[in-house]
Amino acid sequence: MTVNDDSFTNWKHREEIAESMIPMIGKLHRERDVTVLLHSRSLVNKSVVSILKTHRFARQIAGAELSVTETLPFLETLTTLDLGPSQIDIGMLAATYKADDRGLSVAEFTAEAVAGATGGDKIERREGRDVVLYGFGRIGRLVARLLIEKAGSGNGLRLRAIVVRGGGDQDIVKRASLLRRDSIHGQFQGTITIDEDSSTIVANGNAIKVIYADDPASVDYTAYGIKDAILIDNTGKWRDREGLSKHLRPGIDKVVLTAPGKGDVPNIVHGVNHDTIKPDERILSCASCTTNAIVPPLKAMDDEFGVRRGHVETVHSFTNDQNLLDNYHKSERRGRSAPLNMVITETGAASAVAKALPDLKARITGSSIRVPVPDVSIAILNLQMARETTREEVLDHLREVSLTSPLKRQIDFTTAPDAVSSDFIGSRHASIVDAGATKVEGDNAILYLWYDNEFGYSCQVIRVVQHVSGVEYPTYPAPAV
Known part of the structure; x- marks a missing residue:
C-alpha cells in the first residue's frame, strides 16, 4: 500500500469515527442539556468534517493533532453517566488523562473528572428564560442566530420576540431574509418561514414575534405571553440607566446593552468581571x-x-x-x-x-x-x-x-x-x-x-445573558485557576 493509500484509509477511518460521534453529541445535548466541547469549541450540530477539523486545530496550540480515536472513549463514557446540565470538554479530558499517572481507566478517570455534573451533585434542568431583542441590526441578527442555535435542548434561552420600527410593506419578509442570508457570516443554519398575518418569524421551530414600536414605553410584553424576560438592546440609542430603564416594562426583568454603558451602568466583560454582577442588578452593559x-x-x-x-x-x-x-x-x-x-x-x-x-x-x-x-x-x-x-x-x-x-x-x-x-x-x-x-x-x-x-462580540453578549439568566452551566474538567 502506498503512502497516499494509507493516508486516505486513515482519513476514511477517522470519518467513520466522527460520524459515530454525532448522534452521541446530539443526544447528550437534546436530552440532558450537555454541551460537548473540544478545547472550548462546541461540537453540537457540527458536521463530520467540522469535527475532524476541530480535532486538527489542537495541533496549533498543543503541538500535536488530537485524534478522534483518542476522544471517542471519553464521549462513549459520558453517554453512560447520569449527567446533568453542563459543558464537558473532551479535548481537556484527553489531555489531562494523558498527564495522569494513577493508572485509571478512561471510564474511571472521566467519572471522577465530571463528578460535579452527576448524581446528587448535578444541576437540575431549568425552565427556559424568555429573551427579547430590541433592534435587529448587525449584532441583533447574530445574537438571534446564536439564541436559536442554543435552543436545541429547549431548556435554555428562548428568543420570544424582536422589537423594531415599522418599515412599510413586506417589512417582516425583508427582516427574515436578512436573518436567512448574510454577506459576511453566510447562510443561516436551518430553516426560516414567516407568518405575515401574525407577524411571526419561525426559525428552526422557534416562533419569534415581531413587535412594531417606536418607543419602549408603548410595549406591554405580557400581552404576548412574555414573562420575566431579558431584553437585549442592540440599538445603542440609550446608554445610561435612565434611558435603559424605559425597557423595564411588564414582562421584562433585566436589560442588557450591547454598547458601552454610561454613568453607573456596569460594563461587563464575560470571563473577567461577570461574577461581580449583583443578583438584583436589572441594567447592565456588555461594553464594546x-x-x-x-x-x-x-x-x-x-x-x-x-x-x-x-x-x-x-x-x-x-x-x-x-x-x-x-x-x-x-x-x-x-x-x-x-x-x-x-x-x-x-x-x-x-x-x-x-x-x-x-x-x-x-x-x-x-x-x-x-x-x-x-x-x-x-x-x-x-x-x-x-x-x-x-x-x-x-x-x-x-x-x-x-x-x-x-x-x-x-x-x-x-x-x-x-x-x-x-x-x-x-x-x-x-x-x-x-x-x-x-x-x-x-x-x-x-x-x-x-x-x-x-x-x-455577540458570543460574549450571549455568555453574559446566560450568566444573568441562570443557564450558564459549569464546565468540566474545571479550568485551572
Whole structure:
C-alpha cells in the first residue's frame, strides 16, 4: 500500500469515527442539556468534517493533532453517566488523562473528572428564560442566530420576540431574509418561514414575534405571553440607566446593552468581571467589542507579569455608523467614505478598561483607525510590564491561558504564519493572540489580537445573558485557576 493509500484509509477511518460521534453529541445535548466541547469549541450540530477539523486545530496550540480515536472513549463514557446540565470538554479530558499517572481507566478517570455534573451533585434542568431583542441590526441578527442555535435542548434561552420600527410593506419578509442570508457570516443554519398575518418569524421551530414600536414605553410584553424576560438592546440609542430603564416594562426583568454603558451602568466583560454582577442588578452593559478583545489578554498579562502602563491601537473594520460615500456625519471624519479610506477615529475601549478591571493600576491609552474591511479587527496592545521576560515565556503563558484557564472561552491562540483578518470571521472568542506577530523585549511586550468585532462580540453578549439568566452551566474538567 502506498503512502497516499494509507493516508486516505486513515482519513476514511477517522470519518467513520466522527460520524459515530454525532448522534452521541446530539443526544447528550437534546436530552440532558450537555454541551460537548473540544478545547472550548462546541461540537453540537457540527458536521463530520467540522469535527475532524476541530480535532486538527489542537495541533496549533498543543503541538500535536488530537485524534478522534483518542476522544471517542471519553464521549462513549459520558453517554453512560447520569449527567446533568453542563459543558464537558473532551479535548481537556484527553489531555489531562494523558498527564495522569494513577493508572485509571478512561471510564474511571472521566467519572471522577465530571463528578460535579452527576448524581446528587448535578444541576437540575431549568425552565427556559424568555429573551427579547430590541433592534435587529448587525449584532441583533447574530445574537438571534446564536439564541436559536442554543435552543436545541429547549431548556435554555428562548428568543420570544424582536422589537423594531415599522418599515412599510413586506417589512417582516425583508427582516427574515436578512436573518436567512448574510454577506459576511453566510447562510443561516436551518430553516426560516414567516407568518405575515401574525407577524411571526419561525426559525428552526422557534416562533419569534415581531413587535412594531417606536418607543419602549408603548410595549406591554405580557400581552404576548412574555414573562420575566431579558431584553437585549442592540440599538445603542440609550446608554445610561435612565434611558435603559424605559425597557423595564411588564414582562421584562433585566436589560442588557450591547454598547458601552454610561454613568453607573456596569460594563461587563464575560470571563473577567461577570461574577461581580449583583443578583438584583436589572441594567447592565456588555461594553464594546474592542473592550472585550483587550481586557481578557490584559488580565492574563497582568496576572503573570504585572502591567505598569499600556497603549492600544485598534485597526477596526468599518461599521454602519460610517458612510458608504462622502456625506454629512456628526463626527468629523466618519462622514468620509468607509470602503475607500482609512479613517482615524476615537475608541472608548481604553477608558472602559477601568470599569471591567478596577484592580488594574496601569494607565491604558487608546486610539483607532477604521479600515476598508467589513468585519474582523485587530488590537495592537503595547505593554510595559513590571518585570523583564522573553517572547517564549509570554507565548507559553498565553497559549496555556487559551487552553486551560477560566479565560479559555475569551482568548484563542494561533500560530498560523500566514494568518489574515478573514481567517477569523466567525470566531467565537473575544480575541485571538497572533503568536507570529508577538514582540517582546525586556519589560516591553506588543501583542497583536485579532477579533471578529461582530460574531465574537455577540458570543460574549450571549455568555453574559446566560450568566444573568441562570443557564450558564459549569464546565468540566474545571479550568485551572
